Amino acid sequence: MNPHRGKPNKKKKFRKRFLLSLSLFAGTLLLGSFTYALMTHQKQMMQNVVNEIGQGLTGNTEPINLLLIANNARDATNPLSLGSSGGQADTLLVVHIDPSKHVVTLISIPRDTLIALPDWDIPIPKIKSVFTLGLQQSPERGPELTMQAVSKMTGLPIHDYIVTDFQGFVDAINAVGGIEVDVPARLYDPDHSGVDLQPGKQILNGEQALAYIRVRQNQAGNNYRVNDFQRQEAEMQVLEILKQKVLDSSKNPAAIQRLLNIWSKDIATNISPSRLVGIGMEAAGAEVQKISLGTIRDSMNLADAPAPNFNKENYITGAYYDVLDPKEIAKKLAPLGSTGSDLGLPTLPNPEEIPVVVYGSQEVAETLKNKGFQVTYAGPGRNATRLSIYYPSKHMPWGWAVARALGTANEFVAPLNDDRPFLVVYAP
Secondary structure, eight states: OOOOOOOOOGHHHHHHHHHHHHHHHHHHHHHHHHHHHHHHHHHHHHHHHHHHHHHOOTTOOOOOEEEEEEEEBBOOTTTOOSSSOOEEEEEEEEEETTTTTTTEEEEOOTTTTOOOOTSOOOOBBBHHHHHHHHHTTTTTTHHHHHHHHHHHTTTTTOOOEEEEEHHHHHHHHHHHOOOOEEEEEEETTTTTTHHHHHHHHEEEEEHHHHHHOOSSSOSSSSSOSSSOOOOOOHHHHHHHHHHHHHHHHHTSSHHHHHHHHTTTOOEEOOOOHHHHHHHHHTTTTOOEEEEEEGGGGEEEEEEEOOOOOTSSSSEEEEEEEEEEOHHHHHHHHHHHHHHOOOSSOOOOOOGGGGGEEEEEEHHHHHHHHHTTEEEEEESOOOSSSOEEEEEEEHHHHHHHHHHHEEEEEEEEEOOOSOOSSSSSEOOO
16 A cells, blocks of 8 residues: 555546555554444445455464554554654554454564664664664655564564554544543643543544543643553553444444545555455454463663673663563464574573672562572662662663562662672662
8 A cells, every 4th residue: 555645546446445444443442443444334345355355364363463653653654654743553453364263363562672773773662662763764664664673572473564654543543533541640731642531431533532541641740641651551541442443333334435535545555455355254254363472561761781692782761661571472472383583682690690688678688599590688778768679780681670579660870880799689
């Protein structure tokens, strides 16, 4: 599909209908349900498409892997645009369709996953930024490089992509007249997402719904929506609501046409019309399962530090990263045919390999000891205001392993100024 926004021509009519039914899967996480609705209400249209194209893929037995990307570019002219800012993969989702089992598995990729990008000048090497690096070369290179990185991370072959952007989400919500959301707690984030919502049930338009799912730095003084994993849960909540609203709209042919016309400008893909038809048929009515490759314990605040082969600079800039364990990824995805996970990073060591000295909290010392680390409790030490982990400069993975074991998502992880043979934890 041409990534540039514009009026659809007649030759692309059927192609865009199925492009948009598949893009709806990206938006609602349940393409099969919507495709089934389209088939129920427009069976003759489906048959006409199959006859015109001359083939369907309903005989397939091999799994299909699609990569769904949400571009966070501002003022984008199309989904493969860098826009005035952003241009990163705000959401990454692998859709694994197994025709033989009639099961669709949605694999969520944490966007802040730390990966090695040794060939690139990128101070903060995260998987979401691979999309940006590619777009800087050409529109098509954004999804191509991202597919390569995600395939390497998951051990699954990925050759097909669908990209949408913020406008696509906003348009989807507005096209169905808004959605009713039960907001669990006060949300106020004027500096980032722009959300300003009171708790309780309310109708959100597209712009409000986008702000609602984007917030992860809530300033309302509660513990709701203060990290990226809570943000992902909100995305799932809203997309489930949108899915049902779209299914309700699908009973109205005029509403279907309106949705398809609006979305035709919001999607870019490399999937051919015939393949889209076949994938839609394979996914229709399938059981949907969900796998998240990260949890809150993977999140940590890494300081500026030497990092050989992480990027061209061999030095990373401090930021919050999700540090995942490839062994855990491979185990989760083995039933789907994963050949193994590779993030290009040093291997996470076993706890028993890491000598740790803890100052401050005896509870933290006991937690690490119970998890198998070589722990020495050194007493109160200095008054720590936050949980801080200092690793010997040549052993950055030691810091990752301890932070993951403590799992607060707020650990500050930094290199020591000297070359001690042990790791130091300051715990409040």
